[in-house]
Amino acid sequence: MPVPHDIPAETELWDAFAESAFKPEAEPSFCWTQYAGHGPGPELLGAPGAALEIGCGTGRALAHLAQQGVKVTGVDLSPRMVALVGEKWGPLGVRIEQGEILDWLSADDGQYDAVYSIFGAAWFTDPSRLFPLVLDRLAPGGVFVFSQPPAIPGAYGPQGMYKGGFAGKAMFTYRYSYRPAVWERHLLRVGFSTAEARVVDAPKDGHIGTLIVEARA
Numbered sequence: 392m393p394v395p396h397d398i399p400a401e402t403e404l405w406d407a408f409a410e411s412a413f414k415p416e417a418e419p420s421f422c423w424t425q426y427a428g429h430g431p432g433p434e435l436l437g438a439p440g441a442a443l444e445i446g447c448g449t450g451r452a453l454a455h456l457a458q459q460g461v462k463v464t465g466v467d468l469s470p471r472m473v474a475l476v477g478e479k480w481g482p483l484g485v486r487i488e489q490g491e492i493l494d495w496l497s498a499d500d501g502q503y504d505a506v507y508s509i510f511g512a513a514w515f516t517d518p519s520r521l522f523p524l525v526l527d528r529l530a531p532g533g534v535f536v537f538s539q540p541p542a543i544p545g546a547y548g549p550q551g552m553y554k555g556g557f558a559g560k561a562m563f564t565y566r567y568s569y570r571p572a573v574w575e576r577h578l579l580r581v582g583f584s585t586a587e588a589r590v591v592d593a594p595k596d597g598h599i600g601t602l603i604v605e606a607r608a
Contacts, residue, residue: 393517394549394565400492401431404554404562405469412449413475419454419483423509423538423591424601430591433459435536435605438556439504443528445492445521446511450485454593455484464488464503466495466512496524503528511538513604514566517549518574522581529608536584541590541602542554542568571602578606 424430447465571588578586
């Protein structure tokens, strides 16, 4: 049964995140992992002419791709983040849209060579609903790549997640966690031709790795 996402409440949560996460002095950067300079880079996307980031956050990855000549679009739930990203990276040609990702993808008529998520919407959206919409937006042969923390052993499916600590106003969302093989099955089931999920080890032993999933239309 789908979990009951409260989109207005989650919008407020991500607006609060925007205020703490967005740094005006930040430079363009593209990294799939939570460790700067560690792991693969944008080469996982191939050489896209047009790319879409779902749950784009601070927009640094979009800015990096825009500097390489890629036509980029980012979507984020937070109006505050969208305003900040648009002001900062708009001059580079970054297109930034505000919206709940399932509704936005359903209404969009664009086609993209690559769709990606870095600790973004692919982590916080029901894959059974998200993945078919992503596939519809990909050009033939296009790629879908996303990264997020790997599942905690024994804790799979939708996971409740409080933000801002455990005191004060109850602000929460849901994230989705599965074993790599289950992510692959989700993607193949909706029609992706290939899917590969793996965990990239952290740069230090015993630290949290990064799940990276690649699929092709």
